[in-house]
Amino acid sequence: MARSSMPPAARVLDDTDHAILRELTQDGRLTNSELAARVGIAPSTCHARVRALVSTGVITGFHAEIDPAATGRQLEALIAIRLHAHARGGLRAFQRYLSELPATRRVYFVSGERDFLVHVAVADSAGLRRLVGDTLSVREEVAATNTSIIFEHVPGIRTAL
Numbered sequence: 001m002a003r004s005s006m007p008p009a010a011r012v013l014d015d016t017d018h019a020i021l022r023e024l025t026q027d028g029r030l031t032n033s034e035l036a037a038r039v040g041i042a043p044s045t046c047h048a049r050v051r052a053l054v055s056t057g058v059i060t061g062f063h064a065e066i067d068p069a070a071t072g073r074q075l076e077a078l079i080a081i082r083l084h085a086h087a088r089g090g091l092r093a094f095q096r097y098l099s100e101l102p103a104t105r106r107v108y109f110v111s112g113e114r115d116f117l118v119h120v121a122v123a124d125s126a127g128l129r130r131l132v133g134d135t136l137s138v139r140e141e142v143a144a145t146n147t148s149i150i151f152e153h154v155p156g157i158r159t160a161l
Contacts, residue, residue, distance in 0.1 A: 011056045016041060020049055021058070028062050068105070068121035076105070076121045076150040077128055079136065080114040087141030091115065094141055103131055114146070 013021075019039045023030060030038070036046035053059045068076055083094065091109070095116065098107045103120040110117050122128045132147055 011058055013058070017049060017053065017058075020046070020053065024050075024059070071121075072123055073103070073121035075124055075128055076119065078148045078150065079118045079120060079132060080146040080148075081116040081118065081136065081142060082113060082144045083115045083141050084143045087143075090141060094139075097139075101131075101135070103127070119150075 016039060020035065023035055023038050032047050032050070033043050035050070036043040039046060041049075050059070068074070081098075083091070087094070095107060095109060098104055098116060098118055101120070103122050104118060105121055106119040108117040108119075109115065120128070120131060122131060128147070128149075132145055136142055137145055
């Protein structure tokens with residue numbers, strides 16, 4: 001499906017669009033018929049609306065959430081990274097580098113003291129130490145890192161729409 005050049009913020013969402021988004025946020029595997037029934041519209045209308053939400057960039061994708069522990073990556077952490085001032089010109093390249101690391105789950109470009117916040121999942125503390133000490137901190141563009149281990153995810157938290 002081709003995306004529209006209209007930015008998502010320019011699309012005015014009505015109550016039905018918000019209802020569709022809420023339902024898909026809770027369960028992205030709903031069939032079109034199930035989604036239409038939950039929202040209270042005809043399946044053909046529902047299909048057209050979902051296609052419009054995708055084509056305008058409001059819905060940016062559909063994916064499965066994988067439990068990292070099920071794949072042998074029991075330890076999750078957030079790593080805040082500050083780059084040296086001279087490395088600011090290479091932000092996009094560094095962002096791409098971070099996103100390609102096998103341990104990376106999400107990369108955020110943030111404001112404040114740090115430039116990036118990276119959510120990672122590794123097998124154990126030794127793997128986290130190697131990632132931070134032997135992979136990230138040795139990069140010439142990295143000025144500092146700060147790592148916080150994630151003890152627990154709070155289940156059931158969804159984006160409010």
